[in-house]
Amino acid sequence: MPKPLNVFTKDTLTRKELFYIKKNVSRENFATWLTDNFRAIRCYHAGRPIDLTTYFEHGLRPNNLNQALESFHNFLKTVNYVGKIDVQETVELFKGKSDRFVYVILDKYDFIDQAPHYWIYGSEFMLCLAQNTAYHLKDDLKKIGTPTIFTCDLPFDLINNSELISLYDRIKDTNGTFNQMLNDIFSNYTIIIENNISPHCIIAHEHPTERVQDFHAGGYYQNSMVYCEACQPS
Numbered sequence: 001m002p003k004p005l006n007v008f009t010k011d012t013l014t015r016k017e018l019f020y021i022k023k024n025v026s027r028e029n030f031a032t033w034l035t036d037n038f039r040a041i042r043c044y045h046a047g048r049p050i051d052l053t054t055y056f057e058h059g060l061r062p063n064n065l066n067q068a069l070e071s072f073h074n075f076l077k078t079v080n081y082v083g084k085i086d087v088q089e090t091v092e093l094f095k096g097k098s099d100r101f102v103y104v105i106l107d108k109y110d111f112i113d114q115a116p117h118y119w120i121y122g123s124e125f126m127l128c129l130a131q132n133t134a135y136h137l138k139d140d141l142k143k144i145g146t147p148t149i150f151t152c153d154l155p156f157d158l159i160n161n162s163e164l165i166s167l168y169d170r171i172k173d174t175n176g177t178f179n180q181m182l183n184d185i186f187s188n189y190t191i192i193i194e195n196n197i198s199p200h201c202i203i204a205h206e207h208p209t210e211r212v213q214d215f216h217a218g219g220y221y222q223n224s225m226v227y228c229e230a231c232q233p234s
């Protein structure tokens with residue numbers, strides 16, 4: 001059988017495919033059906049990287065907590081913070097999670113209306129470190145890095161089949177208009193990858209400029225950095 005070319009995405013899933021799955025694909029065969037028909041699944045990851053070239057060279061990797069701590073200490077120096085620093089509680093909280101997994105979601109719009117904090121403040125590890133050190137420090141996180149959403153096409157061999165089961169359950173359970181169904185299926189869906197995501201999987205990136213609610217500070221936030229070095233028009 002020739003390798004499929006299409007990518008499974010919220011934007012391109014057809015009504016016909018959706019109803020085909022509902023009627024004809026079993027829970028046990030869903031992962032196989034996906035790999036037989038699609039070469040990858042479209043996912044999104046957001047952050048506030050200081051240096052985007054590391055993403056284009058190394059892809060998306062689990063957080064290196066020691067490196068992140070070093071960046072945090074450098075950040076404290078740049079904002080001239082001289083108070084008490086206690087990182088232990090945050091390190092314990094994130095150990096075994098963000099240093100082991102990469103988290104991606106299936107609906108890009110979730111980064112606008114539900115979870116913009118990933119690109120407003122950067123990683124949850126940094127945000128937690130900042131908040132636990134001194135509450136006002138999180139405002140300074142908004143001054144470093146470039147708000148970015150990465151679009152990735154992940155081949156299915158990177159994904160544990162168990163990560164796809166809820167997707168199947170959502171497809172089976174959803175009703176209503178086609179758009180409602182697409183939202184029910186794709187919104188608020190996280191896939192956990194226990195691996196690096198190769199740079200070849202990153203097919204696009206953007207710097208969101210929508211005015212979004214800043215749930216951590218109250219009020220609104222709007223990014224004005226439209227380009228990074230990599231996408232700056234010449």
Ligand SMILES: [Zn+2]
Pocket residue numbers: 205206207226227228229230231232
């Ligand atoms: Zn860019």
